[in-house]
Amino acid sequence: METQIYHKNRIFADEKTGLTTEQALVRKAAGLYNEQVKGAEKTAAEIIKSNVFTYFNLVFFVLALCVALVGSYNDLTFFPVIVINTVIGIYQEIRSKKTLEKLTILSAPKATVVRDGKECEVAVSSLVRDDIVVFSAGSQICADATVISGTASLNEALVTGENIEIKKEIGSSLLSGSFVVSGKVYARLDNVGKNSFVSRLTLEAKKKNNNKKSEMMNALDNLVKWIGILIIPIGFLMLFNQICILHTDYKTAVVSTVGALVGMIPEGLYLLTTAALVVSVMRLAKRKTLVHEMGCIEALARVNVLCVDKTGTITEDKMEFSDLCVLDEDTGREKTEKILCDFCNAADGDNATINTLKEHFEGADGLGKKAEKVFAFSSEKKYSAVNFDDKTSYILGAPEIIMGDNYSALAEKINEYHGSRVLLFAEHLGEFDGENITDEIVPLSLVVISNKIRKNAPDTFRFFKSQGVKIKVISGDNPKTVSEVAKSAGIDGAEDYVDSRELENDADFASAVSLYTVFGRVTPEKKRRLIIALKENGNTVAMTGDGVNDVLALKEADCSIAMASGSDVASQVSQLVLLNSDFGALPSVVKEGRRVINNIERTAALFLVKNIFSFFFALISIIFAINYPVMPSQLTLVSTTTIGIPAFFLALLPNNDLVKGKFMRNVIYKAFPAGFTNIFLVSYLCILAGYANIGFDEMSSMVTIVLGVVGLTMLYRVCKPFNKFRKILWGAMVTAFFAAALLFPKMFTLSPLSVYEVLLLILFVALVQPFMYLVVNILEFFEKKLKKAKSKKA
The missing domain is CATH 1.20.1110.10 (Calcium-transporting ATPase, transmembrane domain)
Structure with missing residues (x-):
């Protein structure tokens, strides 16, 4: 059955078929491709x-x-x-220009596009107008688009300056330059190349380029x-x-x-x-380190505080399902596992935790519950939720957030899992609206996820200690959990931790950065405020990150370092990119x-x-x-x-x-x-x-x-x-x-x-x-x- 509609030179394909290869080639020949605005690098003649x-x-x-x-x-x-x-x-x-050009090609951003009825990965510059592109958590919107399927939360702070998550549904417009915080959408590209919003901003900025x-x-x-x-x-x-x-x-x-x-x-x-x-x-290029801004080398040399995340930096990227601790005896282990299986099947693969659970429950049978409404994980709220068609609702996320004032009842049990990420899976009595946890919560189980400490992490942190560089661990996880991981990695002062929800004003942040090494439950905005507080204390601050939740802090740091294996946006806003995504390479870079x-x-x-x-x-x-x-x-x-x-x-x-x-x-x-x-x-x-x-x-x-x-x-x-x-x-x-x-x-x-x-x-x-x-x-x-x-x- 024909699923494409032609109107004013537009091709309206659906998310299952996308454009054909021939259509994409015709559009590229017509100049309707996502040509990237060239950087400010000089030509040989210049x-x-x-x-x-x-x-x-x-x-x-x-x-x-x-x-x-x-x-x-x-x-x-x-x-x-x-x-x-x-x-x-x-x-x-x-010579440097040629070296950087080669590295830039190697690290060129990719996008998932639907072509000939199949999803495939192509270079962002190969996308054409009307392509159907898949955007999920961590993706940067590479061209102006319209959502045709799915829902997602976007942060448009990079283009609007407002650090708020904006929900996008079918028919919503996506601005190039913004990035997906959670969820997954299929979107049709409207304005590509020089006509896109971010390209127009870039070209305008070049007219008054004051690096x-x-x-x-x-x-x-x-x-x-x-x-x-x-x-x-x-x-x-x-x-x-x-x-x-x-x-x-x-x-x-x-x-x-x-x-x-x-x-x-x-x-x-x-x-x-x-x-x-x-x-x-x-020299850094030979060590697989891409330098976006030459001036950051001086900042790197002066760094005396290094801020790191837990996952992907101290620990390996790969998460593993560790344990399921059943809390509700009436529901029992078997039924809890089946409900959790339905929950994971319904949830979008919008973050590493959900993907780890999906992998664990692959091939398992649930109760057959059908999802009516899915609320994707949010770095601000620290949980995801699903409303099923049988009028039941379930939440998975940070125990202290979900339980609120009743958290103390679970604290002792949670503390038994030192160094692991502990999530609470609970039933929300009454339909959940996605915003406020108002009704009674029935804790069903603790879901324990673990990350292995990177082999070279302890040696890396020992090097920084010997060089007089203080380490600050800034994570969205439970501070106690992060503290245990940091201790295992040999980070000095890891026993001094704080829940960032206790930090409200500038005075709190200024005091905390002097007293604590580990900061847990940190939102993207609070990560940024911690970097500002460290700088105001007279420090030269480097920040490593790989996720979209690190972007605001990366932009604020004196020297920002991204892992190439992380989100596209983190790599693009950072001054240095570790192309091998090896944190252990950082001492040689410093x-x-x-x-x-x-x-x-x-x-x-x-x-x-x-x-x-x-x-x-x-x-x-x-x-x-x-x-x-x-x-x-x-x-x-x-x-x-x-x-x-x-x-x-x-x-x-x-x-x-x-x-x-x-x-x-x-x-x-x-x-x-x-x-x-x-x-x-x-x-x-x-x-x-x-x-x-x-x-x-x-x-x-x-x-x-x-x-x-x-x-x-x-x-x-x-x-x-x-x-x-x-x-x-x-x-x-x-x-x-x-x-x-x-x-x-x-x-x-x-x-x-x-x-x-x-x-x-x-x-x-x-x-x-x-x-x-x-x-x-x-x-x-x-x-x-x-x-x-x-x-x-x-």
Whole structure:
């Protein structure tokens, strides 16, 4: 019998037949398929353009042109470095783009569609208009649709911002971007691809795309912005000072000014940070971890609280039927099992518990009861219910919810099943309306479901404990049950648990996150509020989840981590997705985050030494009307051996320390002693050179050696604690610096020195270590004073 109706280019198939393959192909050829709105990722051409046509590349080009025009080609050694940096940046970004594209294809969302009278799984992008799609708990609505069969509860918080469950029945519209909380429906797709609601929102959002950047990237952006503004007036003032006041020749004035400006620009630091993050994304990709937002790597490195769910994280995804404890002797075990069998057959397979019971009762005979009304499980209500045609109603769910004030009568019996999920199966006397449990409840049995502890869970939690990361278990289950499971998994403080229904206001949540480790009976909204409370207590919070009830909390966390085996929506809203769905892989992911951020912070201090010296000495040269003492080629020698090469290798080394403090403050704190040492010693050297009538070229050469020794001393501090590799690296840079200075003096504009000048240089070189040590100790002294003052105020 023909079940399809054609109207205004629509095909109205029913849920049993769906479209034919031929009809789907025709619709796809006509452009009526669910083409996914492309992400904000750059194309290869855009990557090249964004790396080449930057403000600082323009500045470097102008500076190189100025040096070339005055004929000082030896001082163009800085320009090839910029070209190489740009090429590396392009290569790394394109390589990362290709890697992520491959992973995205592997983890592309799927949908169950009815085609040729059969249900099959296809990629979401292969769906066409008028396809009949099956949506069940955990599914995200992938295109605008209309329900043609079944009922379900949907949460449209992702698209409307309202965290309420909306019941959907035949004829109801489904908004793309919302997700199914419970129930199961067959729906006909109306608007697909770019015409769907969520795609239109996405396209609109792209017009004003302001991705939230990490604290580190914001700090670097601000640094680059201010330096980019300041170098222009400083450059003009330096030229004016040297040409009009000091009457320096044009060639020396231009080259000297270019040397100062090149030293001020932190181009290497910004590139190092971007490249290191890109490499980190690629390394995580090899470990089957998909990174949606590169900035989350910094948040991951700073995490000191990790929130986890019980099922799927501490325990395995697979649930097992464990026991049936009969409570009503009049009904008896046999009849209770038969009624429960009818209940499970009537209920939609809308959650893991029902599916576990369906599997257990597969092939068993019930009493033959026919369902009249089915109320799907709700994460808010914590139960499901069925009204049968014989006017009986039954409820299955959380005992404390169903029993209310009478729960204490069952508490002792329930507590016997430590670590298992215990549900109450009860008869509701009087027809149930799906909203309020008002009539008398007759408890029939306790249904015991168990999950095995993941084999690697205890080792994983031991790792986090050793790293100073606190674990918070947030679950919708009974808090006592969750506590027992958490104890078995070795979670520190698992005996401290609370029922989240006791938490009502912000003060309750703020207090609870400090006192408790385990939170039970947590609704999706309360999960979100717990994350907010943890963040307001000054923590950096990571959240792992795999279900639709985790979505709100995942979006609120500083770093959200989803299991690919979980719901589509959880994977799509999370910043990181574990494609193997292995919680045990998380320590290696955290280590990678810490490695890259700690190493960036460590090596950033090397770059900032040069920037601090160049900026402040440029101001000194303007204020006191003296020549800037460093040429671009000399700065290239210092930068390459004390910053560029070592920074590249140091950024790749293991470093699992917890990241603390503000990025820029930490970097400036580490860089200041060396930067101040440079300013003080070079200023004093310039003054002595003036009194001793030492020529500018000779003085410039002496300053270069002093800067190099300060840089190598700073590198020595950064390399601590030494291992074999760091010893070799530091020794190689010392050798490279002095070998280049002695063997290629003309390349780096270094002049021969007299015996007197050599002795004076040795004196200043000898002062580097003790002076820097003095500055470090002064800083530490004031830091301790500041900490004491803060502790007294607290």
